[in-house]
Amino acid sequence: MNRKLSTLAIAISAATLLSACNDNNDNRTELQKAQGVWLRTSYGEVVEIDEDYVTQYQVNSQGCIQVSKQNHQQAKNSHFIQVLRVDDTLKVNDDTNISIYSSADKLPDLCNNPIVVKNNTKPSEVFTYFWHTFNDYYAFFDIRALDWQAQYQAYAPLIDDAMADDELFELLAQMVAPLQDAHVYIESDEQEFNVIKPSPILRSAEGQAKSYLRFGFDVDTMDVVESILEEYEDTTISYITTDSLQTFPADDSPKTLIWGKTYDNVGILVINNMAEFHTAPGANEQQHLLAAEQHIERIMLALKDTDGMIIDIRNNLGGEDAIAKVFAKHFNEKESIAFHKRANNRAGLGPQSHHVLATVKHPYLKPVYLLTSQITVSAGEVFAMMMKQLPQVIHVGEETSGAFSDVLRFTLPNGWEIGLSNEVYRNAAGKSFEAIGLQPDVEVPAFSNLSGELQHFASYDYALAALGKQTYSSISVTSFESQVTDLISQSGLPGLAVAIVQNGKMTYSQGFGMANVQGAPVHADTPFYLASVSKTLVGATLAHAVSTGETSVDEPIAPLLPFAINATSALETPITFRHLITHTSGIIDELSTYTCAYYLHETMQSVNNALLGKDICDEQINPDIGTYLSNYLTHSGSTYQQQNFTAQYGYGTGDVYVYSNIATALAAFALEQKLHTPFVELVQSYVFEPLSMHDSHWGVGPTADNVATRFVFLEKDNTLMPMPDYGAITYADGSAISTVNDLARFLIASMNQGKIDQQQALLEDTVLTMLSPQTDTPTPSRDIGYFWELDGDIIHHDGSDPGVMSQLIGDLKHNTGVVLLSNGDDDHQAHEEAMYAIQQLALQLAYSK
Secondary structure, three states: OOOOOOHHHHHHOOEEOOOOOOOOOOOOOHHHHOOEEEEEHHHOEEEEEOOOEEEEEEEOOOOEEEEEEEEHHHHHHHOOOEEEEEOOEEEEEOOOOEEEEEEEOOOOHHHHOOEOOOOOOOHHHHHHHHHHHHHHHOOOOOOOOOOHHHHHHHHHHHOOOOOOHHHHHHHHHHHHHHHOOOOOEEEOOOOEEEOOOOOHHHHHHHHHHHHHHHHOOOOOHHHHHHHHHHHHHHHHHHOOOOOOOEEEOOOOOOOOEEEEEOOOOOEEEEEOOEOOOOOOOOOOHHHHHHHHHHHHHHHHHHHOOOOOEEEEOOOOOOEOHHHHHHHHHHHOOOOEEEEEEEEEEOOEEOOOEEEEEOOOOOOOOOOEEEEEOOOOOOHHHHHHHHHOOOOOEEEEEOOOOOOOOOEEEEEOOOOOEEEEEOEEEEOOOOOOOOOOOOOOOEEOOOOOOOHHHHOOOHHHHHHHHHOOOOOOOOOOHHHHHHHHHHHHHHHOOOEEEEEEEEOOEEEEEEEEEEOOOOOOEOOOOOOEEOHHHHHHHHHHHHHHHHHOOOOOOOOEOHHHOOOOOOOHHHHHOOOEHHHHHOOOOOEOOOHHHHHOOEEEOOOOOEHHHHHHOOOOOOOOOOOOHHHHHHHHHOOOOOOOOHHHEHHHHOOOOOOOOOOOHHHHHHHHHHHHHHHOOOHHHHHHHHHHOOOOOOOOEEOOOOOOOOOOOOEEEEOOOOEEEEOOOEEEOOHHHOOEEEOHHHHHHHHHHHHOOOEEOOEEOOOHHHHHHHOOOOOOOOOOOOEEOOOOEEEOOEEEEEEEEOOEEEEEEEEOOOOEEEEEEEOOOOOOHHHHHHHHHHHHHHHHHHOOO
């Protein structure tokens, strides 16, 4: 469904089609034969054709605006369209759609004195015209549960003819935002407004964009969306063999089409829109339609011998119904009803059009897995609706957006443009899916924040498994260990430990490289610092306290503390444990203060001062966490400043996700204040002892000799340097010490409702609480639990500190996971790349049969 062209404008700018009852001696053009007034009542379109001119109007119950006036030659030259008058009906074929107009005796009275469009039109006049346009022609107020009369009553008093344009724009946007209709928009020369119903990918993109406030960056959400989609293209391509991979466009991104075969002969076809298929700039709809036909014929020829096919329209943002039908017919065995559509609104009931799905000589009838998401919209949804009616198609993923109608455009009296939905689409059985979207046969998360890193999509893997194919290529233990050894050698990564969990059991654990400067080998029982993976243990401890009733996740923490939190936002909305575990507390790690929390155990000197030789931090570090937090959060504190809080950006408690180590330390401190027990003892009692994690503890003092030495890479010397033994005042955020064997037990219990070795080690409620979404505030992952990042069936967290790299990944659906611990340097590119490559190999081993 094209979102740019007015059907009526196209209709009158027409090439001619001779009527079946045409008089061969009549030399008039079809436009001359069509003289009169023509209405498309449920579309608000009026056209007046006289001997010389074609004049187009748009009208609502409050006013009329003249849209254009062209002479016949100008109209005929505008578009290649056929016009046919049959008695009191005017049919217009624009080669992709047929529009029908009825004859009228005269222009509507309002069009005899049309509104003159001008920039300085009073806001009250714009508001009134806007409200009446939606009131007359929007089709789905009831379905989308918006009382439009109530909106008028709420917003009309706010209109002031002295208000600025941006204030008026914002007010109109607020009026229609609750519709969450992707086909509703407002556009001025300076601003655009469009809203789609909430979806995981958009929520994640917003969370990622806002998370950069941690570093003081204001990042646009749409830039993040573009980055995510580019990353997803790369992930798709990773499934396809190099020799079969094809894309359109070939060189540019984003791609309209991606296709090819997996190594075990499953076809993959990605269709990202139903609009852009011709290479010529400014190509018209007919050219794109013909080009789409050529593309799909070439694609089906390439994929005809595959064992099954994955059709991915998760990112399909719509276009033309005609192009959707061109693709769908290649999977249709016999001609059938594709869909019906009809305008239906307060202005009237339009004629119903019945669309037929054709077929081809050799349709593809083997299993097809159709993948959708909540941003599959418009003509993408029309394609899905047609495909779901075919017996070989299995719909996998998430429900679609639920925005089917063509966009009906209007110009406001001040020149702004608006769009709205006025048509009801129904499938062959007569069912409409507006607002609710098309529901999948199999629900699988369409997107994950971890998909790009893992180079895997849950929906692809489901389809491949259903077709009896492997989702990961198998790797033997011997090959795994050989490749890991090579990566460590090539990168200079000092040491590494790996544990693999399969079907709820640890099936592999091994160490590689060196644990210390003496070259002691790493074993599976070598303790490593965990960095931010420690936060999952903080989460488990707090979840236990919540599940046993010792505290509540929504308990305000201020009454528990021996000091005040003086940030205005915290006073207006008290910080709770929920805010702390979801990084939505409004507390930011101000860089200079946070880095001064790292100190040498032996001398109590700041790591910054000791390694950089500068007096950046206090000469001697006081390791007391209560003092540190009081100084940071209380007005009278030595490090208190507005930069410590998201309030500096206008965000209060719970408003925005900003990852915070200091907030994590505050959560642990508040819990120990609540329970009158040191936090390290709580972890020991609630997590380490029940899980028999005998080699795990919290590093709050000098490091034991058996713990892996932390190394950093010195670029100027091209060598590894052992870090002096250091700790952190905010120890809860990253100073846990454990082994891959111990962490594998924690991961197994976390994936199995607290059970391990057929024993209930952790309370079932603890685990369910820990791994359930805890906030509606957008986060970089799909959801966040008790510090755990939740991405569909994948739970995960990683960590890095000087000389620490850690990764914890669990697949809840398959009870499969990976634990990686290293004493390498995350800031050294070679170490980072090696760790990523090892992660991929570990996942490959975990999913090998």
